[in-house]
Structure formats: structure tokens, C-alpha cells
Amino acid sequence: MNRTGRYAPSPTGDLHLGNLRTALLAWLLARSQGAPFLMRIEDLDRDRSRDEYERRQLDDLRALGLDWDEAPLRQSERIADYEDAIEQLRGRGLVYECFCTRREIREAASAPHGDLPEGAYPGTCLRLTAAERAEREASGRPAALRVRAAGSRVGFSDRIYGARQGLVDDFVLRRNDSTHGYNLAVVVDDASQAIGEVVRGRDLLSSSPRQIWLAGALGLPAIESWAHVPLVVGGDGERLAKRHGAVTLRQRREAGEDPRETLANMAASVRLCEPGERPSPAELLDRFDPTAVPTGDGTIPEPGE
Numbered sequence: 001m002n003r004t005g006r007y008a009p010s011p012t013g014d015l016h017l018g019n020l021r022t023a024l025l026a027w028l029l030a031r032s033q034g035a036p037f038l039m040r041i042e043d044l045d046r047d048r049s050r051d052e053y054e055r056r057q058l059d060d061l062r063a064l065g066l067d068w069d070e071a072p073l074r075q076s077e078r079i080a081d082y083e084d085a086i087e088q089l090r091g092r093g094l095v096y097e098c099f100c101t102r103r104e105i106r107e108a109a110s111a112p113h114g115d116l117p118e119g120a121y122p123g124t125c126l127r128l129t130a131a132e133r134a135e136r137e138a139s140g141r142p143a144a145l146r147v148r149a150a151g152s153r154v155g156f157s158d159r160i161y162g163a164r165q166g167l168v169d170d171f172v173l174r175r176n177d178s179t180h181g182y183n184l185a186v187v188v189d190d191a192s193q194a195i196g197e198v199v200r201g202r203d204l205l206s207s208s209p210r211q212i213w214l215a216g217a218l219g220l221p222a223i224e225s226w227a228h229v230p231l232v233v234g235g236d237g238e239r240l241a242k243r244h245g246a247v248t249l250r251q252r253r254e255a256g257e258d259p260r261e262t263l264a265n266m267a268a269s270v271r272l273c274e275p276g277e278r279p280s281p282a283e284l285l286d287r288f289d290p291t292a293v294p295t296g297d298g299t300i301p302e303p304g305e
């Protein structure tokens with residue numbers, strides 16, 4: 001096995017312990033197979049992305065002892081590739097314009113539509129009459145682009161969470177503000193970076209059917225292995241957030257914990273070492289067993305706890 005791995009942060013703030021622990025697990029999975037590990041900066045949200053955050057995120061990953069091959073790939077520099085993919089889909093009749101407002105999508109998605117999961121786009125704009133379409137085009141409101149997936153059912157096997165399946169709705173390829181959609185960018189970039197194993201938080205489990213389907217529609221190689229990992233939660237059981245205290249490497253440092261201790265605390269929280277141990281990244285690599293990673297979300301103690 002030599003499946004190239006990747007970590008793909010969005011530079012919209014400092015990474016918190018949940019993000020950092022996912023990065024650690026992605027690094028361990030790739031490096032324990034002797035595989036390349038690549039970095040991708042998911043900076044398509046131009047309003048929220050900052051160079052400063054990118055720099056700080058990479059500094060934090062280095063401070064933990066993680067390393068990667070090649071210069072990071074920035075999604076903001078990949079727009080031409082995303083447009084090429086849209087053109088390819090368009091040529092096969094798989095792209096349509098969606099004029100729906102956010103409210104219309106919310107209302108349409110809350111009504112039952114056969115097998116589609118809650119929140120899925122029910123294909124409203126695919127069924128517009130010529131007159132309805134002309135009226136919307138004349139309104140001047142820019143259209144988003146959606147892919148015609150026609151409720152395809154896709155199954156896959158996840159290393160941590162086992163057999164999964166989901167229905168693929170007509171998800172967004174390009175938003176009406178011309179930002180490319182998450183799923184499109186990920187699929188095009190994973191292929192471009194020759195990613196073999198995707199490791200990421202389990203909150204993205206439901207994105208995988210869309211991405212598998214889209215890779216197939218674009219004739220791109222399938223991801224060989226998926227490993228979604230549990231999330232870090234605060235003491236209240238909610239997904240980790242600023243209000244939960246010292247949640248970034250910087251904050252942990254200010255609270256008197258050095259990065260090696262933070263690494264150990266993250267590792268212990270997914271049973272990669274015993275509480276109180278201080279293994280180096282190389283030691284964690286030596287004893288890494290992906291089958292030991294638990295499926296349940298969990299907390300990481302505050303410094304000094």
C-alpha cells in the first residue's frame with residue numbers, strides 16, 4: 001500500500017484541536033504506509049480566507065512535528081481546472097442553472113422528496129417550464145450551477161465507520177457568486193494530487209457519495225480508501241469551538257502546555273498512547289494501528305487538568 005494522503009485546511013482561523021487531531025491521523029495513516037502526504041489550502045471562500053491564517057496553520061502543524069511533501073496546493077489558484085470540469089459535465093448534459101434563493105432551497109428541501117435525504121436539493125430548477133426559466137433569467141438574479149445526479153445511490157467502505165451509502169442530490173458546482181462548490185473542488189484536486197486515501201472528520205462522511213459519484217462522472221480515478229475520524233467535542237458534548245477554552249495550539253501554549261504535550265493529549269484521546277505519556281511523532285508512527293481508532297467523539301482535557 002502506498003496511498004498518497006492529504007490534509008486540506010481552510011485558512012479562516014487558527015486550527016483547533018479537532019482539526020489538528022485529524023491532521024495527525026491523516027499524517028499517521030499516510031506515513032505509516034510509507035506514502036506521500038500532501039497539503040492543500042482550501043481557500044475558495046475569499047471573504048474569510050487569510051494568508052496570515054494559512055501561515056499560522058502550517059506553523060502549528062510543523063510545531064506538532066508533522067511534515068508534508070511538495071508545496072501546498074491552493075484552491076484559489078485552480079479555478080481554470082474547476083471550470084474545465086464544469087465544461088466537461090456540461091458537454092454531457094449534466095449541468096443546469098439554479099435560480100433558487102436560499103429560502104426557496106430551504107423550503108423545498110424540507111418537503112419530502114422520495115428517497116432524497118433531508119436538506120437535499122429536490123431539482124426544482126430542472127423542471128422549470130420555458131416561460132418560468134425566461135422569467136428568472138430576465139430577473140437579472142445570477143444563477144448557480146448544479147450537477148444532474150438524479151438521486152444516484154452510492155455506497156463505499158470507510159476504514160473507521162464501515163459500510164456506508166447515500167443518495168446523491170443535484171449539488172452545487174458553482175454558487176451564484178461564482179465561487180466553486182466544495183465537492184467539485186475536492187474531487188478535481190484529489191485527482192490532480194493523485195490522492196489515494198482521504199482522511200478527514202466524520203462530519204464529512206455524507207459528502208463522500210457526492211464526491212465518489214462526481215469523480216465517476218468526470219472519469220477520474222476513484223479514491224481507493226476513505227477514513228473518516230471522530231470529532232473532538234467540548235465538555236458539553238458539542239463540537240469543539242472557541243467557547244470551549246484553550247482549543248488552539250497557541251492558546252494551549254499560553255496556558256503552559258508545550259506542543260509535544262498537546263500532541264500527546266490528542267494522541268491519547270484516540271488511544272494512540274496512554275494518558276501521561278509523551279511520545280514523539282516518530283514513536284506514534286512506530287506503534288500506529290488504524291484499527292484502534294475509536295468511532296466515538298471525545299474530549300481532550302484542558303492544560304493542567
Ligand SMILES: [Zn+2]
Nearest residue numbers: 098099100125
Ligand atoms: Zn433551483
